[in-house]
Amino acid sequence: MTRGHQLVDQWGRPVKRAELKRELAAPTVGGVRSPITGYPGDGLTPDRLAIILREADQGDPIRYLELAETIEERDLHYAGVLGTRKRSVSQIEITVQEGGESQHDLEMAKMVRDWLDRDELSDETFDILDAMGKGYSFTEIVWDTSSLQWQPVRLEYRDPRWFRFQRHDLATPMMLDDSGQEIALPAYKFIYARIKAKSGLALRSGLARLATWNWMFKAYTQRDWAIFTQTYGQPIRVGKYGPGADQKDQDTLFRAVANIGGDCAAIIPDSMMIEFIEAKSIGSSTDHYERRSDWLDKQMSKAVLGQTATTDAETGGLGSGKEHREVQQDIEAADCKALAAILNRDLVRPWIDLEFGPQVAYPRIVIKRQEPEDLKAFSDAIGPMIDRGLRVATSDVLDKFGLPEADQGAEILRPQGQSALSAQSQAPGEGAMPPESAVKYPLNTHPAPARGVAALQTEAPSAGRSEPVAPAVDRLAKEAAPEIGAMLAQIEVMLQAAGSLEEAREMLLSAWPDLASDGLAGVMAEAFLAAHAGGRALIEEDGQRADG
Template sequence: MSRRHRKPRPTAFAEQPRKNLPAAATALIANARNDITIPFFSGVLQNSDDTLLSQGGGKGLKIYDEIERDTHAGAMLEKRKGALISREWKVEAGGDRPIDKAAAELVREMIGALPFDQVCKGLLDATLKGYAVSEVVWGRDGARIKPVKIKSIDQRRFVFDTEWRPRLLTWTAMSEGIELPERKFIVHRVGVKGENPYGLGLGSRLFWPVLFKREGITFWLHFLEKFAGPTIVGKSPIGSLPEEQRKLLTTLQGAVTSSAIVVPMGTDAEFLEASRSGSVTYEQFLNYWDRQISIATTGETLTTQVGESGGNRALGEVHMEMLDMLADGDGDLLSGTLTEQLLQWIVDYNLPGAAVPKIWRERPKNAQAEAATKKSQAEASEATARAIRTVVSEAARFEDDDVAREYILSFDITQSLSDKTIDALVEARRTFGTAPAAPDPFVTDDPTFAASWLKKKA
């Protein structure tokens, strides 16, 4: 008897008539050619990054290189890249056919022959700038064609046409660039929205915190200069000639590093000490922007707040989990780029028709978290087993098998059991009902039983 009543499915389905598909449904209507948000539309698309447009000043992406020169921003960007690069990469066949497995083995061999970590690090420059471009140099190895070198190229040398194909800017084609061959340039994009093939990286958000921090340091240095030595005020007699005043000024300027000076009689010199009040400091101002840089880059602030708040282990674990999540996202995007471009090209050149393998970097396992999970699962399984035993034991009171079965199935804990298992429980219910229950370790006449039970559990 089945414990569930299901509506029988037909053994065959009538052939459905072919649906009409409008021609407009097969093409992209909202494309780059009619996109009103693209500035200065021409034969190539323009970068729509507002920060570049308003602050680039002719430098373009060069302003984002200045972000990496900031010690804290550069360290945070390297930390985010390193969180992904430090993981082991794996290749998985795209299908079960022999040719699919052969393609995976071929890709694994060719990728292993490259400085793959360096290749990935170059492409991850898109995290800051929105996109990154690397050129593949192909070579022959017997009957095979393989990538022998992959070099990262400065993004400023490329523009993209309306089909998102890269074009190389040269001295003879400074605006629209020249057409490039297929299967030659890998383009990795981050933060793509709409018809913007240039993506949108962290540079658009990090530019302002780094700029404000740099300006704050300038004011701080000026302030420290004022505190390092007092300002000397020289008072010359009324009617002094300009030439005499200039000589006095030169003398007083030399007094900054001298232990003694000589001034004409009648000249008065005073020292003005810099003073300030209040609790806000330049250091607090700079630390604030460091925290904003950390939040924007890695989603954490522990590295800049340990000295202030002391930090703690729980906060560190939360921040590490956040960094792992960001690395997972970066890895998924990079995996998609490499699979769709580099791996696809390797298969096309060597094993056309094979399913394209997948490549990714796997998050290292957390042994402590896995152990805690397994322990929780074991405890849950043990509790479920006890509950099922209690239900089946109670079902032994019913003589009719159908009634006992209905009683057992009325509890949610048995919903995951198969019909065969339910049948066995119904048949053996009286055995469950007469079997002695497991003793309670804390309700017994033996005073040493509880202690021994706890020892075994430990």
């Protein structure tokens, strides 16, 4: 821990270490920071909503914040989509990047990394992300100095109603002291988070600013729907009395129809009639109420998630759902970057400054979802490239699939149908070409095939093959093997890359002039020359024998 520097925060306020050792914004019932809240959403009208929003614009956000809280409690759709957006970020694993490569940089990064490995962190970041709805949030850092060190012991969410903004700019955050006066926010004590739905003042940049109007309109629709259901959704009892019925008879009749159940009951003279007039364009259907409520919910989904596919049953097909999902990923990535910047500014840097003093480079928190890689697409792409000569390390491919290197002597998986063939080809004494195959295929350089195939190739040694020719043929097969193997390798690559026999034929014809055949031509030329010379020698030898 260091004490030799006068630390200041982002607003130039000096750090007072004594203030950091106690909680400054804890709630107290009956005090300035009371957890008891109001409910301005009760009986909300457009005029009242406009007044509430104007109050917030002028620096008095209490009723606006209470209304934002009410909407989260009463609108199930808004609570669902906003919770989805906050949890999608708070559940992402947080990583730490070192500020440099020195041992000190590594130690600072490890300290932050160890602290982040806490079960409470997800809930704490969820509370910080309350700024998504209200536009801003405040979280108090409770510091632990029990062992002469500085370390955050927990992050406590604080009700934004207990904070204000300076009147001259409505941007610099302030807090209420115990007497209700607005004072400067103590340096290195609070995490001030802003997650913007739009540019502008924090009091006007939250999603709740959009949700208030949507919620009010939907509340009107649902109220009308309830009235409609009450009117048309239950039976109406009508009792009729004749012209001779007195008041006592009428009272008896009314009690009878009223006690059957519900409030929809009436009595009329037998000569009268009650008629219910329905709107011609609506009738007795409730579809228009449901459609309007669903439409308002979809607008809320667009505002919070940027799309509707993850909240609607009909997504418009796989392509549409995939496209919508990508839009949501853009919003999630922006939220992750915003949260990481907030934590780096208001948590990591103050902690490092208090513990080690000001640094040239600080550890950085990074919040980013690791998207799963399409390994099938990778396999389909890398295979043909390797066949065409691309050099790829085995370790890189194993790392890509998360597979370890096979231990020495471990059983190795092979392509289906190749295991038995490989075992036979590696059996002792069976790796070389059988002599009888060399008679039929003197230039064949491949090992003997499986027994069933080898049996078909077996023939008796050719009676016409003279002893002097046999060594020459064997030598030719040996010297031509590398050249033939190179040509076959090129042809095999083309056959594997071809999608059909016609494509393979075209590839072979077009590549034929470029095949590496010079070496084989040289070997064959030498073989023909040797055969020619050997033949002439045999003729001369036979002639000398005839003369003798």
